[in-house]
Amino acid sequence: MTEPTRERTRLYLITPASVPDVAAFAKTFESALAGGDVASLQVRIKPDGLIDEATTEAVARALLPLCREREIALIINDSVDVCEKVGADGVHLGALDMQVKAARARLGKQPIIGATAKDSRHIAMEAGEQGADYVAFGAFFPSETKADTVPADTELLTWWQSVMELPCAAIGGITPERAKALSLAGADFLAVSASVWAHKDGPAAAVRAFNAALDEAATAF
Template sequence: MTDRVPAAPSCRLYLISPERIDHPALFADELRAALSGGDVAAFQLRLKDAGDEAIIRTADTLRPICQQRDVAFILNDRPDLAVKLDCDGVHVGQDDMPYMEARRIVGPDRQVGVTCKASRHLAMEAAEAGADYVAFGAFFPSGTKAVTTPADLEILEWWSGLMEVPCVAIGGITVENCRPVVAAGADFLAVAGGVWNYKDGPEAAVRAFNEIFAASST
């Protein structure tokens, strides 16, 4: 009789930073705590309205923490800085530069993810162009970003049944509301406030998400 091999998680966590990190060294402790809570696939540094100096300082503080733990370090919006700072990839939105331009800047070996909001057409275009993942949302009201295009769970079901390119679900996702998103077929859950503002702290949040992912694989 052979031991049963545990099923691989059907979904993984994709952490998004707070929009402001005034003290990177202090936030580094929160990030370490989060990553000690369990499996995290990626961490995206998303500092809106921050200057280059602040982005560089923060990335240089946080990137080693992620990369030492095999967590992909993704920079939002700035493929030029992603290359300069040796990030693992870049994420671009529909209001940023086109995918092909971002790919040209970062080269073939770094990840490029694309926000597609609730558009099947944009997602198909991004996937066919070579995007490493597409992001759909928002699925719930978000405390970090104004929701301009609410997304329906059906888009995750459609995508996961049709395409091999991974999809990321984003927008107001928490431990309490994530189960239907996981069940719909999201490969990754992009979470910001749902981890950093969790009542028991970021480590407990990551642990709770991973327990839900594991349960969904059985």
């Protein structure tokens, strides 16, 4: 019996925590897409650690047409309210946010629901049981985007891939140079922020470098 072939790991972009100029960021996001494949974009506007719902909604509305055109899933961080208002593709819930089952009951079957699991197998499995569409593990490396992270080991990705069908995302300090190893370890998605928006050669170059690393990893599956 032939083992099923893993699909190629894909890129999951996360916005900067602060977006002072929505129109300018929309152009930055569009420029990033010149670098190649992007699976999803999470709108995470938390300039002081708390969600700014007004700016989250503004950014989501500005980017939704482009995401629809490019078949990129638009995910809202934390806020089911904003997800419903703008008609986003889904919501990502942190460890202290609304439970997955409550979000699923409110949003229905169609929207994507992701859940933060940090380094916990138990939390990840519980999220899956409650109806999550993916779980996010990390941080795998020190992160500039989020200070309150929990270290995670790549063995967690390998274990998850071996026992669960639910997709998993790796997050935390991921750069193009680290992408291949995380893909080979078992990540279905790489969630990245600063390594794209603050890349020395620009967002498109960063996305291009990530995709090159993920293409290389896919040949070894």
